[in-house]
Amino acid sequence: MIPSDAEALDLLAAEHVLGTLDAREAEAVRRALPVNGALREAVLAWEARLAPLTGLAPPAEPPPGLLPRIEASLAAEAAPVVPMAPRTARPAAPGPFWKAWAIGSSAVAAGLALFLAMRPAEGPRMTTVLLSSRDQPAWLVEAEGGGLRLASVNPRPVEAGRVQQLWALPNGATVPISLGLVPEGGQASVAPGIVRPEPGMLIEISLEPPGGSPTGRPTGPVLFIGRLAPARLL
Amino acid sequence: MADTNPVAHLPRPDEGGPDIAGMLLGVAAGEAGALRRLYEAQASRLFGVAMAILRDRDAAADALHDAMVRIARRAGQFDPARGEAPAWLAAVVRNAALDLARLRGRESPTDDPRLGDAVLAPEALERIALSQQSLRLRECLAALEPRNRDGIVLAFVHGLSHAQIAARLDEPLGTVKAWIRRGLLRLKGCLA
Numbered sequence: 001m002i003p004s005d006a007e008a009l010d011l012l013a014a015e016h017v018l019g020t021l022d023a024r025e026a027e028a029v030r031r032a033l034p035v036n037g038a039l040r041e042a043v044l045a046w047e048a049r050l051a052p053l054t055g056l057a058p059p060a061e062p063p064p065g066l067l068p069r070i071e072a073s074l075a076a077e078a079a080p081v082v083p084m085a086p087r088t089a090r091p092a093a094p095g096p097f098w099k100a101w102a103i104g105s106s107a108v109a110a111g112l113a114l115f116l117a118m119r120p121a122e123g124p125r126m127t128t129v130l131l132s133s134r135d136q137p138a139w140l141v142e143a144e145g146g147g148l149r150l151a152s153v154n155p156r157p158v159e160a161g162r163v164q165q166l167w168a169l170p171n172g173a174t175v176p177i178s179l180g181l182v183p184e185g186g187q188a189s190v191a192p193g194i195v196r197p198e199p200g201m202l203i204e205i206s207l208e209p210p211g212g213s214p215t216g217r218p219t220g221p222v223l224f225i226g227r228l229a230p231a232r233l234l
Numbered sequence: 235m236a237d238t239n240p241v242a243h244l245p246r247p248d249e250g251g252p253d254i255a256g257m258l259l260g261v262a263a264g265e266a267g268a269l270r271r272l273y274e275a276q277a278s279r280l281f282g283v284a285m286a287i288l289r290d291r292d293a294a295a296d297a298l299h300d301a302m303v304r305i306a307r308r309a310g311q312f313d314p315a316r317g318e319a320p321a322w323l324a325a326v327v328r329n330a331a332l333d334l335a336r337l338r339g340r341e342s343p344t345d346d347p348r349l350g351d352a353v354l355a356p357e358a359l360e361r362i363a364l365s366q367q368s369l370r371l372r373e374c375l376a377a378l379e380p381r382n383r384d385g386i387v388l389a390f391v392h393g394l395s396h397a398q399i400a401a402r403l404d405e406p407l408g409t410v411k412a413w414i415r416r417g418l419l420r421l422k423g424c425l426a
Contacts, residue, residue: 017390018418019389053387
């Protein structure tokens with residue numbers, strides 16, 4: 001899709017900046033940008049060349065509610081998924097379980113669920129196993145104390161130049177909430193307060209460009225998905 | 235490629251306005267209020283850029299929203315050595331607006347009256363700011379054949395697809411594509 005010939009590459013970059021590529025071509029360029037230095041240079045050079053043309057657009061006042069809307073969107077995604085704290089910093093109990101999960105990569109979802117159900121109850125706890133499109137268990141999710149913890153049960157490399165983004169879709173919502181980018185290393189947590197875990201809430205991980213979805217909604221394929229349920233009912 | 239960039243090494247235009255690059259660096263550093271200051275300084279210019287492409291206030295507001303979220307997230311990617319902050323901001327807004335335009339089915343020909351004829355008037359070029367790099371671009375655009383220039387302006391400023399430009403200029407699609415490519419190559423040669 002991306003030519004290696006220098007002239008063809010430059011023309012593609014020019015038409016990308018000009019905006020005349022169709023959606024499919026534009027997406028191909030966007031995907032190639034992080035990994036194709038020559039294309040990136042060509043696009044930057046064309047942006048610099050044509051930038052003064054934006055002066056042809058007369059200024060216009062945006063609607064007054066736009067800044068609050070932008071700030072609300074940013075606040076909603078402000079607390080990113082961060083790697084889990086070192087084990088020593090947390091109560092001892094859950095640790096070995098998560099370690100066991102990470103190692104038990106061949107376990108099937110039903111087995112995981114049973115194991116979880118056997119854990120001592122500490123208040124309302126919900127869990128789910130995020131499955132791949134082939135129903136392979138990929139991530140174990142546990143909601144507790146208003147936050148979420150994730151552990152990979154089947155670690156696999158992320159596609160080069162892409163990141164994984166975690167989303168939650170509360171019951172009745174039509175637009176998922178970004179919970180942040182999934183760090184490498186197979187473990188992650190979401191601080192309480194970003195989303196209120198509830199039974200039936202969908203949790204999903206999508207494949208996104210570097211920095212996460214540019215639109216605030218999943219733009220790439222959903223890699224893994226699961227629905228939170230009370231642990232004892234799984 | 236970087237060495238052939240015609241504008242990266244030119245002195246900054248002396249606009250005497252607010253320090254947009256400084257605001258952007260403040261956003262990257264997570265300074266409180268930096269994004270709001272940036273928005274207040276640039277929103278009307280950037281909303282104009284989105285409006286020229288989408289010609290619909292709601293859609294342009296969506297585009298500026300998406301762009302500001304991207305800007306907040308990626309401010310750290312802005313490199314003052316590689317270009318002007320206002321140009322970087324406008325590029326993010328254009329991309330967000332073009333994404334929306336594509337989603338809204340841009341591929342059908344349009345005879346949008348809101349576009350008007352003024353956009354193709356020769357004096358429209360006078361609106362390009364008077365910085366050094368802009369003057370050079372203006373000269374190079376003026377040297378293009380009008381149909382090549384019109385195609386470039388309709389695409390870049392107004393977000394029209396090849397098909398829409400062909401419909402507007404009443405020329406075959408293949409011809410318009412070739413004109414625009416020729417115009418781009420001439421522009422590059424002229425700016426080099």
